[in-house]
Amino acid sequence: QLQLQESGPGLVKPSETLSLTCTVSGGSISSSSYYWGWIRQPPGKGLEWIGSIYYSGSTYYNPSLKSRVTISVDTSKNQFSLKLSSVTAADTAVYYCARLGTIGVHLDYWGQGTLVTVSS
Amino acid sequence: DIQMTQSPSSLSASVGDRVTITCQASQDISNYLNWYQQKPGKAPKLLIYDASNLETGVPSRFSGSGSGTDFTFTISSLQPEDIATYYCQQYDNLPALTFGGGTKVEIK
Numbered sequence: 001q002l003q004l005q006e007s008g009p010g011l012v013k014p015s016e017t018l019s020l021t022c023t024v025s026g027g028s029i030s031s032s033s034y035y036w037g038w039i040r041q042p043p044g045k046g047l048e049w050i051g052s053i054y055y056s057g058s059t060y061y062n063p064s065l066k067s068r069v070t071i072s073v074d075t076s077k078n079q080f081s082l083k084l085s086s087v088t089a090a091d092t093a094v095y096y097c098a099r100l101g102t103i104g105v106h107l108d109y110w111g112q113g114t115l116v117t118v119s120s
Numbered sequence: 121d122i123q124m125t126q127s128p129s130s131l132s133a134s135v136g137d138r139v140t141i142t143c144q145a146s147q148d149i150s151n152y153l154n155w156y157q158q159k160p161g162k163a164p165k166l167l168i169y170d171a172s173n174l175e176t177g178v179p180s181r182f183s184g185s186g187s188g189t190d191f192t193f194t195i196s197s198l199q200p201e202d203i204a205t206y207y208c209q210q211y212d213n214l215p216a217l218t219f220g221g222g223t224k225v226e227i228k
Contacts, residue, residue, distance in 0.1 A: 035215045049217040106154045110163035
């Protein structure tokens, strides 16, 4: 059974960089059949796609966040990571990692989510 | 960018009621639409993919329809365990995704 698990600091100071890692177990991140994505959800609000990465390293970002986002993949560790720079309180959210199919194009496996609070 | 307008933002219905949620795309997205259920404190769960296909293991009281710009999600007989927020999500410009604003479903 595929599992995804987010990890990283739960508290980040304003203007600093938020860094999260998603560890994939029970399957290979190097499959050509999937993208791997980050989605966030501010408290009490809806879902926002941040970006996606393919095992080859090709990335796709939400235009509204593109200038601040970097997503990378480490196939040797079966992990992919998110960096969001120059954070403000508006970046406080639960951050989810998820798997997105390239043929069956839906988010079928999700991590449990991790709350990141931006505060001094 | 493709915008997804979901309505209503919330609804209250009785157990056994038929519940309908709509999602409208700002441009033609064919059938490139999925529906998710999110319960409090949990990650979203895929219910319907490609507008009308029921994900394995999802009860048959859930259904989806539509194509182009207008889509509908239906719960044929609302159950207490269906209390959640439901989101539509388009993938016309894969792998970029857009979610609707969500519909919170409550029991009357």
